[in-house]
Each structure stands twice: as structure tokens, then as C-alpha cells.
Amino acid sequence: MSPGQLLLFAVGGLANAAYLFIVTAGLSLVFGALRIINMAHGSLYMIAAFVTVVVANRLGASFGFWTGLLLAVALTGVIGALIEILVLRRIYGQEHLVQLLGTYALSLVAAGAVRILFGASYRTVRPPDIVSGSLNIGGFRYSGYAVFMIASAVVIAIGVYLLLYRTALGRNIRAAVSDPELLNVSGVNVSRLYTTVFVIGAGLAALGGAIVAPSQAVGASMDTDVLVLAFAISVIGGLGSIVGTAVGALIVGEVISFGLNNQYTNQFAIAFVFIIMAAVLTVRPWGLFGRPEQDL
Amino acid sequence: MISNSKRRTWLAGAAAAIALVGAACGGGTTSSSPGSFKGTIRIGYSGALTGQSQLYGHAISQSIRLAADDINAKGGINSYKVETDVLDDGTTVDKAAANTRQLILQDNVKALIGSVNSAQCQAESPLAKQNKVIMLAATCNSYQLTTEPDLINPYWVSIVPNTYMEGTAAGQLAAKTGAKKIFVVSPKYLFGVSETNAFVASLKRAAPGATIVNAPETWFVPYPTNPRWDSTINAIQAAQPDLIYSNIFAADQVNFITQALQVDPQFFKKFPMTTLSSVDDLNTLKDKYPLGMQLYMRAPFFALTNSRMTDFVNRYRAKYSEYPSDWAVMDYDAMQMYAQAANAAKSFDSDKVRDQIVGHSFSSLRGYSFKIRKEDQQANVGETIGTTASSGGKYPFPTLSSPTNLKGDDLIMPTELVSELKAGKCEKNNDPTTTDFALCPSWKKG
Numbered sequence: 001m002s003p004g005q006l007l008l009f010a011v012g013g014l015a016n017a018a019y020l021f022i023v024t025a026g027l028s029l030v031f032g033a034l035r036i037i038n039m040a041h042g043s044l045y046m047i048a049a050f051v052t053v054v055v056a057n058r059l060g061a062s063f064g065f066w067t068g069l070l071l072a073v074a075l076t077g078v079i080g081a082l083i084e085i086l087v088l089r090r091i092y093g094q095e096h097l098v099q100l101l102g103t104y105a106l107s108l109v110a111a112g113a114v115r116i117l118f119g120a121s122y123r124t125v126r127p128p129d130i131v132s133g134s135l136n137i138g139g140f141r142y143s144g145y146a147v148f149m150i151a152s153a154v155v156i157a158i159g160v161y162l163l164l165y166r167t168a169l170g171r172n173i174r175a176a177v178s179d180p181e182l183l184n185v186s187g188v189n190v191s192r193l194y195t196t197v198f199v200i201g202a203g204l205a206a207l208g209g210a211i212v213a214p215s216q217a218v219g220a221s222m223d224t225d226v227l228v229l230a231f232a233i234s235v236i237g238g239l240g241s242i243v244g245t246a247v248g249a250l251i252v253g254e255v256i257s258f259g260l261n262n263q264y265t266n267q268f269a270i271a272f273v274f275i276i277m278a279a280v281l282t283v284r285p286w287g288l289f290g291r292p293e294q295d296l
Numbered sequence: 297m298i299s300n301s302k303r304r305t306w307l308a309g310a311a312a313a314i315a316l317v318g319a320a321c322g323g324g325t326t327s328s329s330p331g332s333f334k335g336t337i338r339i340g341y342s343g344a345l346t347g348q349s350q351l352y353g354h355a356i357s358q359s360i361r362l363a364a365d366d367i368n369a370k371g372g373i374n375s376y377k378v379e380t381d382v383l384d385d386g387t388t389v390d391k392a393a394a395n396t397r398q399l400i401l402q403d404n405v406k407a408l409i410g411s412v413n414s415a416q417c418q419a420e421s422p423l424a425k426q427n428k429v430i431m432l433a434a435t436c437n438s439y440q441l442t443t444e445p446d447l448i449n450p451y452w453v454s455i456v457p458n459t460y461m462e463g464t465a466a467g468q469l470a471a472k473t474g475a476k477k478i479f480v481v482s483p484k485y486l487f488g489v490s491e492t493n494a495f496v497a498s499l500k501r502a503a504p505g506a507t508i509v510n511a512p513e514t515w516f517v518p519y520p521t522n523p524r525w526d527s528t529i530n531a532i533q534a535a536q537p538d539l540i541y542s543n544i545f546a547a548d549q550v551n552f553i554t555q556a557l558q559v560d561p562q563f564f565k566k567f568p569m570t571t572l573s574s575v576d577d578l579n580t581l582k583d584k585y586p587l588g589m590q591l592y593m594r595a596p597f598f599a600l601t602n603s604r605m606t607d608f609v610n611r612y613r614a615k616y617s618e619y620p621s622d623w624a625v626m627d628y629d630a631m632q633m634y635a636q637a638a639n640a641a642k643s644f645d646s647d648k649v650r651d652q653i654v655g656h657s658f659s660s661l662r663g664y665s666f667k668i669r670k671e672d673q674q675a676n677v678g679e680t681i682g683t684t685a686s687s688g689g690k691y692p693f694p695t696l697s698s699p700t701n702l703k704g705d706d707l708i709m710p711t712e713l714v715s716e717l718k719a720g721k722c723e724k725n726n727d728p729t730t731t732d733f734a735l736c737p738s739w740k741k742g
Contacts, residue, residue: 005534012526019524111346120345120354121618122550122580127558134560140533143558146526215558216523217550217580221346221387225523260518260527263511270518 004138009257015146017253018153019212024230024245025160026204032240033176033197036088037096039103041230042223043110044080044202048072048209049218050114053123056213061126069210073203080202084195092194107223115220127214145215152211153249156204160242163200173197177240232277238290247288251276333377337644339364339631340381340399341409342420343435347387348520349412351546351576352623356435357382358616359624360409363631373638381405385416387520392416396423406644407432407634409627414438414459414487418447425449428646430653432634434626437462438490439709442672443717444731451646453653453668455633455675456626457594459487460733461707462572463494465679466541466592470495470570471502473590475539477509479532479567481552482543484516490732491543491572492516497734501742509535517544525552529559532567542571549573550580557586564589576621578684578693585694589684595625595662598691599680599699602663619691625661626677633658666704671714676704712738 001009027041055068083106091102126132131148134141164170172193175183184190209222216222233252237244252273259269268275286292341360344353357380364378372378381403385392392411399405400423408424410417410433417436424431430451433441439458441447457465470478478499482488492515499506508515510531517528529552532540544552549571556563563586570590575597578585593599597609597620608628612620620628637652638644657667666675682696716722716736724730733739 005530008530008533009527012530015526016522016524115346120350121576122351122547124550124554124581124584126584132558134558140530141560141563143555145558146555212523215551215555217547217554219350219547221348221350222523224347225520229522256522256524257527257530261514261531263513266514266516270522 004140007138008140008142009261010254011142011146011150013254013257014150014250015143015253016256017249018146018150019208019215020226020229020233020252021153021246021249022149022156022211023205023208023226024233024249025156025242026201026208027230028234028237028240028242028245029160029204030198030201031234033173034088034092034194036092036099036103037231038201039100039227040083040106040110041103041201041205042225042227043107043114044076044205045209045226046114046218046220046223047079047110048076048206049213049216049222050118050123050209051075052210052213053125053218054118056125057123061132061214062128062130065125065128065210065214068213069207072210073206076202076206076209077199080199080205081195083202084198088198089191089194111220111223118220120220122217122219124217125214149211149215152207153246156207157242157246160204164242169193169196229273232273235277235287236280238287241287241289241291244287244289333368333372334375335377336379337373337376338379338381338399338403338405339407339409339634340383340396340403340405342383342385342392342395342399342411342416343409344387344412344416345382345384347385348548349387349546351580352412352435352574352621353384353387355576355618355621355624356409356412356627358618359612359620359628360631362612362615363628367631367635373635374642374644376644378635385411387413387416389415389419393419393423396420400424400427400429405429406638407646407649409630410434410436412436412623413485414441414490415485417441418486421447421449421452424451430634430646430649432630434630435623436487438486439494439672439674439717439733440486440490440731442674443709443714444728445718445720446728448718450673451650453633453650453673453675455630455666455668455677457677457679457704457707458674458709459491460494460709460713461704462543462592462594462679463491464498465681465702465707466491466543466570466572467495467498467500468502469590469592469681470499470539470541471506473539473568473570475503475537475568476506477535477537478506478539478541479510479535479537480508480515480541481528481532482516483519483545483548485519488516488519488543492541493732493734495541495543497732497739509537517548519548523547523551525555528552529556529563532556533559537567540567540569540571542569545572545574545577549577553581553586554584557584574622575619575693576623578695579619579621582693585684587684587686587694591682591684591696593622593680593682593696595622595677596680596696596699597622597625597661598687598695599682599701600625600662602661604659605661605663608661629658629660629662629666669708669711671711672709672718674708676708678702678704679707709733710738 051072052068056064133144233248237248383395573591641648682699685697722736
């Protein structure tokens, strides 16, 4: 493989990783603070993708896309708040299986609603003009939109990091992860904090859905398409760790990009992701960048 | 605080829940307009209403409902009203098998419409055979379903051009382009392997000088597929082929084309593509579907113009506000064929109905009559080939310029090959999973 081809496949892996990171970041954040494995995360991502496509196709790709993105984040944030207030608050203290089934039920409701509202057909939308070009490096073409996705993932990662480590809200979120009981008695409104975290998680899912919409067929099954790899990334990186999510997404993205292209690894490229996940679970069950529960 | 073992339990629960998500169900039973009938019979369809192939399964479910309405408007079958019983397989094999059991054992359907995907049909066929229920395949099309000794089912009837017919036609089409370096991309399951092997065998014969530039191990991408196609697109850029051959479909085709065009708006001009396609794929991408693509299609309504088709398209659009896909056309034919045969048999007994199907001819929306031959219970249905071009505003999607409707009799597998396949002479080391007509003695002789 020439250096040019190496770069080509590395950037391809980055694009895949960016898409996966954007989708998984909210899932990981919610788990870290709320200890909820949110099976409806993919639904929020799907709803946002549909909103973006519908608005962008109505208003025109460029203006419409950005408007759609903002609307998708706002709408999904509202839906997230309602989910947290009306459903999750009632099951925080329950068995984790109840939490799983509760959020799974929400995902089924969302899937049914999307099918009724938007039908079974796929929808597509053009990317906004400013990011629709392509680059030529070393004789190979690179998608401008893929570069935009990579840049978006980096911005989101930095944003979430700053939120967690440079703001009062972030301090409270980290405190909620470490010791929610202590946080409760220290005067912080934990209920409101949890709602805020879930809304942020929903917003990240929405950003993921909105950003991937111009590069994929938007359909009523895209919620489940992404969830399996998102959980694999969370497990590899460490549930609750944003850095871990980024590293996990990078590993998965590059493994798929290089693995599929090689005749000796093609057959196992996707399976290898889950082999890595199983190995991490065996050796370091809290993930590469997560922390054991007893340390929290 | 939560222990590591509890965390593992969560993860196991999460994995179980993920599996449940894939098994989400839908569909249901619908009835047609009432009439003076002796009673009601059901025709079952387990298909993809969700998941990777939902685009196609959705069209089929609509089409067979319209067919049931039309059949009932003409008195039903043997004076019984026809209902369709539609279940969602989520584009998964295990759900397809479970649905088929339910349709046969609980819902007591008289016949089954085959699923979208060959993998699902492969799981459904033994159940239909065991319970002696006629199964009409109008979308899943691997020739192994009708010729591989372990899969042969006397109640299985195929009225879709099978992978031999499509793959060899595509191989000849590619050979005519004069391409010397060809890149292959295909889904990794029975259909993709079957059709790609047929393409390669045909290409080798029609254009011995042509080479496949990617290693055979990389022809197939995992299915259902990761929505990002970066690896394949980059591999094509690295290989610089004269032609891409693809039989990826539905969401995969839409995603691949979308992302390739984002890499380079001239991608398919630099790397022309010969691919399986359908009205659904064209209609999803609309004006974003590249022009100049060489397509092979099973039953595009716009290329098979005749008065029955026009009437069907008008009524389908009036009912569903959509253009009928190739799958809608073929599955409508399947329903009508069953009605005609069961009426002729004056019975719903599968053996008697089959006797009225095999060896008989049936009129088709496609503008010709097709016949189900005895050797493999395969219909001599045709295939349409052509190059994508603007429809000039007639449709919201491109169509084919100067489409050619290949005749089924010119495409259908030679009976000698069928005999050899059925005798298990076309396998490596007697392994049925390796069944390939290119291994048959008569094919090797040329």
C-alpha cells in the first residue's frame, strides 16, 4: 500500500469514526451521569435526521440544512426532556433490566411514530454547498462532507470536554457520576441536573442524525443500524468516558476501513470489532478509558 | 456503587435488548372489499418492512394488497375472498423463519409470497416444503433455491429472473463495454455470492481478457452493511478500474452512490458502473441518481409499457401515491398466477394448485406471458437493461435510455445445467454451500 493509499484509507476510517463518535458521545454521556443505557438514543438520532431532511428539502439544501439542524437539535432536546421527566425519573431506582426495557419501549414507540409520519421510503438530501466539494490530495479524491464530519466530531469532542471540565455544570455532572447522594445533600437540584444531562445527550444524538443525513439514506430503521456499533464503541472506550468514546470510535472506524480492504481480513473486519469488545470486557471490563465502579 | 459483574449483566442485557430491537414487528392482516363469498382464505407474506430491505418489502406488501383487491373484485379464488397476511421480518433470517411458522401453523395461509432476500427465503423454503404450502418467489432469486439438492422444494415457484439469468446477463453487458479492469462489490450472503459468481463466470467466457482487479475475498461486503462506504470507495480509487460491477441494493446502493458522489461528483464517469437497480432505488435518489449508469432491472414499469401495466401503474399510484417498483410488478403477477391456478384446480390443495402452475403459461403485467418450466419451476421472465438518462420531467427520477427487454428464453439456465445442479455435480467436495453452476461439467466444457 502506497503512502497515498495509506492516507486515503486512514481518512476513510476517520470519517467512519467521526460518524460513530458523534452518535455515541451522547449515549456515553448519559450513561456516565445517569447510569442509564438509553436504548432510545438511536430513535432521537433518527428523528433528528428526518427533521433535517424534511426541512432541508423544503427550504433548500444550504439554508435548509442549517435550519433543519438547529430545529432537529431543539425538537429532540424537548423530546429528551419529556422522556427524562415523564419516564426515566420513574425508573432510576429500578433494576437495570427495567430501565433497558423502558427505553427500549420508547424506541419502539418512536419507530412506529416515524413510520406513520414519514412512511417506509428512504429520504435523501444534498449537503450544504459550503461543505459539498471534494479535495484532491496525491491523486486521490476526498469528500468535503466527510472532512466536515471529521471536523464536527472534533468540535463536539472539544465542546463536551470543555463542558465537563471547564464549567460549573460539568463539575456537577462529574460529581453526579462520582457520588450522586453527596451531590444531593450539597444543595444541587439533582433532578434538574439529570434532565439537563439527558437533554444534552439528546442534543448530541440530534447533531449526529442531522450531520449524517446528507451522507446516508434516512429511513425508519436507521435507529437500530447504528445502535450495535455505538454500544461496542462505548464498551471498548469505557461507558461514560468521552475520551474513551473518541478512542473507541477511532479504533472501530479504522479497523473497518483497513479491514474491509484487505483480502486476509475482509471476512473478519466487522467481527473483529466485537472481538476487540470481548477482549476489553475480559481484560478491562470498565473499558480502555473508563473507571471501575468501586473507584467512582 | 455497582460491581463489575453487575456492569457485565447490564451489557448482556443491552446486547439482548439490541437483538430485540432488530426483531421489532409490524405488518398485520388486511382485508379487501366485501362480497358474496363462501368464506375467506389468506395468502401470507413475511417480508422486510423494516431494516435494510424495507424499501422493497414495503412495495411488495402494497402490491399484494392491491392484487387481493383485484382478485376479490372478480369473485375471489374458488369463490373465497382473499386476504393478505403480512408480517415484518426486519430483514432478519430468524424472524423470517418464525413468521413463516406463524403464517402456516397459526394463520393457516393457503400460499406464501417469498421474502425479499434469498437468505430469508432459504430459511422459509424448508418450512413451506414440510407443510406443503405453495411458495411464490417473486423477489428473492438465488438459483440455488430451485436447484441445490438440499434446498429443492416441490412447492417453490420462481417468477423472478434468477441469479443465473441476471448474473450472466450482467457479465455479457460488461463484456460489451470492452472494460479490461473490473472492480466487484456485492453483499456477502447467498444472493450476492450467487449472482456475483454468475457474473464472473459469464464475463470470463464473454471477455477472457478482462480481469477483476480486487481480490475475490474483498468482493463481498458484510451484510447488512455499515452505512459508511469509505473503504469500498477508497478501494475503487486505489484500483482505478474501467468498470464497477455491483449488485448491492436498497439502502446500501443509496448510501454507496451518495457517498461516492461526495468524494467526486464525476466518480461514476471516471468509474462507470454496471449494477442491479430498481424503480425504488431510482426514486429514492431521484435527480441525484447518476446518469450514464448501466442498469439491469427486473421489471421497471416505464420500460415495459402496455395497457395492463399502464392501468396497474395508475391504480397503484391512486391507491398509494407512489410509483410501483419492480418488486410490486412481479409480486402482483405472483398473486394473479396463484389465483388463476387455484381457480383452475378448483381447490386450495397445494399439489393440485402446483399441477396447474408447473408447465402452464400466465399473462404478466410485463406485457408477455411467462411459463413455469418443469425442470426447476422457474419462469422464463425477462430482464431489462439500459443506461440511466433523464426522463425529461415525465417522472421524478431518471429512467433508461433505449431500454432493452431481454427475453427470458434467452436468459434461462440450460436444462443440462439444472440437471447437474440437482444431481449435486456442481459442488466442491460435496459441500452444498459451494454450489455454483460454473463448477458443473457441462459449463466447464463450454
